[in-house]
Amino acid sequence: MILVTGAAGNVGSHLVTQLLDAGEKVRAVTRTPGNRSFPEQVEVVPGDLTHRDTLAEALDGLERAFLFPVSTGLDAFLEAARLSDLQHVVLLSSSTVTGRPAFTYAQWAAHRAAAFGGRR
């Protein structure tokens, strides 16, 4: 099973569909489970990426995650992840990181990637 954060968003919703089509099981985390609609195969759990203590259920028992780059920072998720079994995180970044590295957004995206030691 793969944890998908930002699963209701522009990127995450397509990722959920593609993972299900590929035969993967998906757990989606959202701040408002009652207000979000996901495919019925998706396990939906509450959680806020900016509040570490809300993420234990989302991370429970999982080794892989797709990480939405919440604009206020990744620290809370990373702190929770370090207490979990998570092994593999894919961070949604931006092609500007390599294509326009002097661009302010690219620098921000690169900084976020560096925050968890990930590859671009």
Ligand SMILES: NC(=O)c1ccc[n+]([C@@H]2O[C@H](COP(=O)([O-])OP(=O)(O)OC[C@H]3O[C@@H](n4cnc5c(N)ncnc54)[C@H](OP(=O)(O)O)[C@@H]3O)[C@@H](O)[C@H]2O)c1
């Ligand atoms: N759109 C693109 O093509 C694209 C490409 C590259 C990079 N990006 C970057 O990705 C980000 C936007 O992606 P997007 O367009 O897919 O976003 P979006 O459509 O705005 O979707 C937002 C998603 O993030 C979740 N989310 C936001 N804050 C959260 C929080 N604190 N805790 C838990 N979930 C939270 C929302 O979940 P709930 O509201 O259900 O909690 C929702 O599923 C930006 O940083 C952008 O620069 C986007």
